[in-house]
Amino acid sequence: MIPLRFPTRVVNIGIVPLGGNYPIRVQSMTNTDTLDTTATVQQSIRMIEAGCEYVRMAVPGIKEARNLQNIKDELRRRGYKAPLIADVHFNPNIAEIAATIVEKVRINPGNYVDKKKKLDAGYWMLDTNYKRELDDIAKRIAPLISICKDRGTAIRIGTNHGSLSDRITERYGDTPEGMVESALEFARICNAFNFHDIVLGMKASNVKVMIAANRLLVERMKSEQMNFPIHLGVTEAGSGEDGRLKSAIGIGSLLADGIGDTIRVSITEDPEYEIPVAYGILQAAGVRFTKTEYISCPTCARTLFNIQEVLEKVKLRTGHLKGLKIAVMGCIVNGPGEMADADYGYVGAGKGKVMLYKGQEVIKKNIAEADALEELIKLIKENGDWVENRDA
Ligand code: SF4
Numbered sequence: 086m087i088p089l090r091f092p093t094r095v096v097n098i099g100i101v102p103l104g105g106n107y108p109i110r111v112q113s114m115t116n117t118d119t120l121d122t123t124a125t126v127q128q129s130i131r132m133i134e135a136g137c138e139y140v141r142m143a144v145p146g147i148k149e150a151r152n153l154q155n156i157k158d159e160l161r162r163r164g165y166k167a168p169l170i171a172d173v174h175f176n177p178n179i180a181e182i183a184a185t186i187v188e189k190v191r192i193n194p195g196n197y198v199d200k201k202k203k204l205d206a207g208y209w210m211l212d213t214n215y216k217r218e219l220d221d222i223a224k225r226i227a228p229l230i231s232i233c234k235d236r237g238t239a240i241r242i243g244t245n246h247g248s249l250s251d252r253i254t255e256r257y258g259d260t261p262e263g264m265v266e267s268a269l270e271f272a273r274i275c276n277a278f279n280f281h282d283i284v285l286g287m288k289a290s291n292v293k294v295m296i297a298a299n300r301l302l303v304e305r306m307k308s309e310q311m312n313f314p315i316h317l318g319v320t321e322a323g324s325g326e327d328g329r330l331k332s333a334i335g336i337g338s339l340l341a342d343g344i345g346d347t348i349r350v351s352i353t354e355d356p357e358y359e360i361p362v363a364y365g366i367l368q369a370a371g372v373r374f375t376k377t378e379y380i381s382c383p384t385c386a387r388t389l390f391n392i393q394e395v396l397e398k399v400k401l402r403t404g405h406l407k408g409l410k411i412a413v414m415g416c417i418v419n420g421p422g423e424m425a426d427a428d429y430g431y432v433g434a435g436k437g438k439v440m441l442y443k444g445q446e447v448i449k450k451n452i453a454e455a456d457a458l459e460e461l462i463k464l465i466k467e468n469g470d471w472v473e474n475r476d477a
Pocket of ligand 1: 420
């Protein structure tokens, strides 16, 4: 059975809601100095124009937190309304300022409040110490929650495998269990304050750890009647093909499980290059369609035409038909069976001859290869699936 999407609650992040049945959102993060308003605004615009739906910025200090206002004002003045996210990590004061300005604040439960304390081994195994610390965290996070409630700001509790607290590693080890517990400690505190606009994320540079942690997160949420949206990403994935493959496997495996409401592809390249990769992963996982889907065979000795060339020509003319599935197959022996869920099929029938399909039904037989592309477009038009390409 194909897994259904894990049903999460809707969390409003500015004008772009997240979770529920909303499309799986694409986000990325600037790598400019957040004090440099011009550079950050310019980079944010490049990201938004590439399709980025939430723009996150690192906020290491109070000055950067305050400068979020200038960045936001300038983006809005220029007509860019994408919600902004402050990436804060550990300082409650910074998070509280940021929460008054942007639409979402990311905190890291591994180092938010909990400074590395020099403690005796076994300290955190004592329930009294552990509970006292959680009470302290609740007190320290209460002002942030109160601001977020007043302003409608969301919080992401973003766990990183590489920065778990001593409290967690001593009790659960450096494990997916520890990662999940790290986020749930904070989620339970938010619930106790009746604050539910939260998003959870489990990131690791190790793809297997990232996948295991997110799967476990869903299991634990189910058992605690939680349904918070999930942010997916593989951290420090690298660059080029390596980074893309790691992200595709980590994010894609979870999307195929029905897990994930927003994704960030982290590659060591300018952030606007992450966006097409993100949409490519969503399309390949079959969860969000932004372009035409092609099914084409690898070709073999049965292929009677240059399929690579034909496929490129078909793509050139039909690449704007978002959501449509078009198959280009080398022969009628296996082609029709292999393209089972295509909307239209272009299948080699013999030397210089092509068959055109609508679904599983042959509509036009033995068309000369030279006319086949135009005939395919005609067929798509006849069935009402054609739209003009405004970018052509
Ligand atoms: S569809 Fe036909 S031509 Fe293409 S790989 Fe399969 S058998 Fe070969």
